[in-house]
Amino acid sequence: MTSQYAGELCTLLVEDNFGELFARIFSTLNRYDRLSFSRLKFYSRLSNAQLRHGLAAMIQQHLVYHYTSYDDGITYYEPNMQSAYYLVRSGKILELIEHRLGKYAATVMSTIMFLGHAQVGYLETLPALRPSNSDVNRASEERGGIHETEEYHGEEARQETEEHRETEGRPNGLNSDYTSSERPALLHPTLKALAGHGYILRVRDAQFQSYADNALDAERTIKSRPDIKALKGKKLDEAVTEGTLELLKERLDGDLTRGLMFNGVPRGAKRRHTTGATEASNKKARVDYAAVDEDEDGGEENEWSDDDFGEDTIPMESGITVRINYEKLDVALRNRRFLELAERDSSPVTAEVYESLLRRIEYQTAKCRDTTEIPREGEEGEHYSVPVPLRAVVEDVDLFLDLAGSVGPMEVSQPINRRGKRPLEETTNGAAHDGTNGGQSDGNRTYEVDQHLCLLAQPPYSLTSKRMVSGLITWTVEFRHLARKLRHLELERIIEARYGDVALRVVRVLHDKGKLDEKRLQEISLLPFKDLRQVLASMQTGGFVDLQEVPRDALRQPSKTIFLWFYDPDRVGNSVLEDTYKAMSRCLQRLRFERSRLKEFLEKTERSDVKGNEERYLSEAELTLLGQWRAKEALLLGEVARLDEMVAVIRDY
Amino acid sequence: MASAGASGASVTELASKLYEHCLNNYPPDQLFYQQDLLGLGIVPKSDLALLLRCTQSLVDQKLFRLLQGKNDRLAWKIISREDAEKLQNLSPDESLVYNVIHSTGRNGIWVRAIGTRTGLHKSILDRCLKSLEGKNYIKSVHNVKFPSRKMYMLAGLAPSEDVTGGAWFTDGVLDENFINTVAGYIEYTVSRKSWVEVPSADAHRTKRIKTSDGSVSVKQEAGQKTFIPFPAGYRGYPTVSMLTDAVNESGITPVRLGEESITQLLDMLCYDGKLVALNSGEMYKSVKNPEAVKQSQARKPAGEDKGIDDRLVTNGMTEAPCGTCPVFKLCAPGGAVSPESCEYFDPWLEKALGF
Numbered sequence A: 001m002t003s004q005y006a007g008e009l010c011t012l013l014v015e016d017n018f019g020e021l022f023a024r025i026f027s028t029l030n031r032y033d034r035l036s037f038s039r040l041k042f043y044s045r046l047s048n049a050q051l052r053h054g055l056a057a058m059i060q061q062h063l064v065y066h067y068t069s070y071d072d073g074i075t076y077y078e079p080n081m082q083s084a085y086y087l088v089r090s091g092k093i094l095e096l097i098e099h100r101l102g103k104y105a106a107t108v109m110s111t112i113m114f115l116g117h118a119q120v121g122y123l124e125t126l127p128a129l130r131p132s133n134s135d136v137n138r139a140s141e142e143r144g145g146i147h148e149t150e151e152y153h154g155e156e157a158r159q160e161t162e163e164h165r166e167t168e169g170r171p172n173g174l175n176s177d178y179t180s181s182e183r184p185a186l187l188h189p190t191l192k193a194l195a196g197h198g199y200i201l202r203v204r205d206a207q208f209q210s211y212a213d214n215a216l217d218a219e220r221t222i223k224s225r226p227d228i229k230a231l232k233g234k235k236l237d238e239a240v241t242e243g244t245l246e247l248l249k250e251r252l253d254g255d256l257t258r259g260l261m262f263n264g265v266p267r268g269a270k271r272r273h274t275t276g277a278t279e280a281s282n283k284k285a286r287v288d289y290a291a292v293d294e295d296e297d298g299g300e301e302n303e304w305s306d307d308d309f310g311e312d313t314i315p316m317e318s319g320i321t322v323r324i325n326y327e328k329l330d331v332a333l334r335n336r337r338f339l340e341l342a343e344r345d346s347s348p349v350t351a352e353v354y355e356s357l358l359r360r361i362e363y364q365t366a367k368c369r370d371t372t373e374i375p376r377e378g379e380e381g382e383h384y385s386v387p388v389p390l391r392a393v394v395e396d397v398d399l400f401l402d403l404a405g406s407v408g409p410m411e412v413s414q415p416i417n418r419r420g421k422r423p424l425e426e427t428t429n430g431a432a433h434d435g436t437n438g439g440q441s442d443g444n445r446t447y448e449v450d451q452h453l454c455l456l457a458q459p460p461y462s463l464t465s466k467r468m469v470s471g472l473i474t475w476t477v478e479f480r481h482l483a484r485k486l487r488h489l490e491l492e493r494i495i496e497a498r499y500g501d502v503a504l505r506v507v508r509v510l511h512d513k514g515k516l517d518e519k520r521l522q523e524i525s526l527l528p529f530k531d532l533r534q535v536l537a538s539m540q541t542g543g544f545v546d547l548q549e550v551p552r553d554a555l556r557q558p559s560k561t562i563f564l565w566f567y568d569p570d571r572v573g574n575s576v577l578e579d580t581y582k583a584m585s586r587c588l589q590r591l592r593f594e595r596s597r598l599k600e601f602l603e604k605t606e607r608s609d610v611k612g613n614e615e616r617y618l619s620e621a622e623l624t625l626l627g628q629w630r631a632k633e634a635l636l637l638g639e640v641a642r643l644d645e646m647v648a649v650i651r652d653y
Numbered sequence B: 001m002a003s004a005g006a007s008g009a010s011v012t013e014l015a016s017k018l019y020e021h022c023l024n025n026y027p028p029d030q031l032f033y034q035q036d037l038l039g040l041g042i043v044p045k046s047d048l049a050l051l052l053r054c055t056q057s058l059v060d061q062k063l064f065r066l067l068q069g070k071n072d073r074l075a076w077k078i079i080s081r082e083d084a085e086k087l088q089n090l091s092p093d094e095s096l097v098y099n100v101i102h103s104t105g106r107n108g109i110w111v112r113a114i115g116t117r118t119g120l121h122k123s124i125l126d127r128c129l130k131s132l133e134g135k136n137y138i139k140s141v142h143n144v145k146f147p148s149r150k151m152y153m154l155a156g157l158a159p160s161e162d163v164t165g166g167a168w169f170t171d172g173v174l175d176e177n178f179i180n181t182v183a184g185y186i187e188y189t190v191s192r193k194s195w196v197e198v199p200s201a202d203a204h205r206t207k208r209i210k211t212s213d214g215s216v217s218v219k220q221e222a223g224q225k226t227f228i229p230f231p232a233g234y235r236g237y238p239t240v241s242m243l244t245d246a247v248n249e250s251g252i253t254p255v256r257l258g259e260e261s262i263t264q265l266l267d268m269l270c271y272d273g274k275l276v277a278l279n280s281g282e283m284y285k286s287v288k289n290p291e292a293v294k295q296s297q298a299r300k301p302a303g304e305d306k307g308i309d310d311r312l313v314t315n316g317m318t319e320a321p322c323g324t325c326p327v328f329k330l331c332a333p334g335g336a337v338s339p340e341s342c343e344y345f346d347p348w349l350e351k352a353l354g355f
Ligand code: SF4
Pocket: A586, A590, B321, B322, B323, B325, B326, B327, B328, B331, B332, B337, B338, B339, B340, B342, B343, B344, B345
């Protein structure tokens, strides 16, 4: 994350989100990496007041690390590239949250995001987060958050008519009875849901310092412990390393899921299948999720605490400060990519089964990988997810999902020359009907879910793998293998788009076989020499393949030299990553330029009297222009998000 | 002298006995060392000198070929009478050349290499080659690996796969059309065995499909066939030998193709992401269902407009103008090429938005 283009991009992101002052500070820090206040002031040419204000706010946003040295007592500032970069992923994250936990949860999330971090008590006071009757909504209509809240209510109401009338009707009623001056009824259950899923975490002091500083600090602490001081040599080193890591973990740990998880699942998240669709998220956020937390001690009772809701009464401690847990969200986003991979070649039913498994796995996976560096090809070990018992997956899969109808029969094996498919079809039919019409026994369903998971375990992707854990069937996912697959696919897509499918074949051969001379390469790829040479040459120019010369004598005569072609996905990946950063920057810069072209017009539309009343104040032509501008903006930002997906795959997963 | 004469006669006799014995009792390319020949018990008293005289006489008659075996030991091979006859008619130079060419068997030998090995002058060598070719003893062959080299081998031999490149080469050139035809046939054949066709009238199924988006393998347009996969562990997928038979019976290939050739093609199809090898190549499964295979094959020759679903799905870098920009490396804000002065964005925006 320290490359030139990453720096450029992060500065742009900071500027777009927070304005020039932040950007000035950020870019200065980015250039010099680590500065004291006075140096920073000198380089950035800002006044004391500006700088103090800026730094304080940026620290709150986690855009700047600060660290006060033990030796000289001076405080140093450093840019936090990671969180600056995550600004670009916020849209995707909110979308995910909305999909999972509903509109209101997304609003809460975006509020926390906007604030950097926030105390629960402060969130309670925000009008935007106060779900209440429609009067209040209308009063503060211009606030985006409320818009969303209102929609949320609409959706909820609709759902309510569909099911769980008795449970859902109640809180709604309560909501309108109690005015907004009361404790926000939805906020706490939602925060708990977010915490239970691990999407938010508690802010710890150590998080304001860079990892390196924390590590040094922890090491110092450990070394000064008397029991450690007594050790010597290798033992000392070991004890220090181990102790440091432990202490670091403890200091940085902001995990809020404790007590909110039950059997590896966030409380209440289990009723997914009863609704038969993923839209269950709203209800989940609402009823199931308002989960009680026995471990949490404090907390007064609120108006929810009548007997029907006896289990979800205890609110979040209002003293806790929370922030977004990007690491965990990357896990969720990565799972979504795995699912997309499954959707490409499997039936929708299989994909849905896979989603159930992935969901279970997500709950128990804290981050994508342990190392911060991008792992090198062939140097990373296997990393299996937690094993999820088959039974648990079965429980989660929608009861109305027709599992049998999308897998063929095992027994029928057609000899290759036989044409007639009659008997085959009949068997399939029979099986399908058995599955749907006849009451399915549990055993049958378990078997069928297992079948779908087995399908996913097959090559080429091996999306799942089966494990027997003390006699029980469990299913896991090999993260590293799949993350690598995603990475390769991403690179292959570029290669195919730039150099054609022939190039893709060549690269895959090279990737599989290692270094090859032209002749071997031709024999395997079965391409005419002319085409092969052409495609190799253009890929070499593009930096996707390389040529190694192996001289057979000291004179290095070309005629006696073997030329070997190879494909190095690490190198290619890194350069693609840089290019992606750069492309993202260019898109953002272009967007800025497009905006400056329409500056005056856009300023008009943003005037407080015009905004929200566009129809009233703008002419027909202006409305069209505004629409076009919005489409343009959306397209460019969408493209940046698409590029970010590549960054995620190459760098973060 | 008399004894010498007597032994001379006996040498010829012994030699022909030796030759007959070797010819009748051993395969034609058996390598004989001194001990082997002595061990036959034909030369009395294991007289080494006598044996060497015999073999020399056979070599002179072109019935034996002198070779160097392991550790530089002398060794011989027998030559059939017909070949011997041929060789006897050759000039010493020609026979030298012939022997060198013979020694390389089905691999053939490059003219230059013959030159270095025989030590003959180029003009003499050329004459020898011409006369040998004229007698139809040798032929020139085309080597795929060294298309520019002039190579020779004995006329009666079929060039090895190394030389021809295997079944997929015609006259040393990769036969693209042939490859594509057979590959297409294989993909479709495998596909037909990889999916189960179910009638789309199945009401429940279609309902299910409609609720989930992103259906890939299952098409649901009216009249379209629906395909579902076999369960994992299914063993009815085609094997190499089944496919080889199918190809050979199909009439699309003028020559019989061997299993190695078909395997080569199957590997290629795997690299193309069209087939998947199961149990390390024991069976093959197709990624696309038969309908989809048909569609993509029908589209290919029809026009250059490549179908989207034939490619991997696109990503950010392939979509954004910068990802395909020819001046990407030069582009910097404020520079000669910059995002502000960029001429690729406007057309791109226009195309995407339609205004
Ligand atoms: S010239 Fe335009 S398309 Fe090319 S890199 Fe720069 S901004 Fe992107």
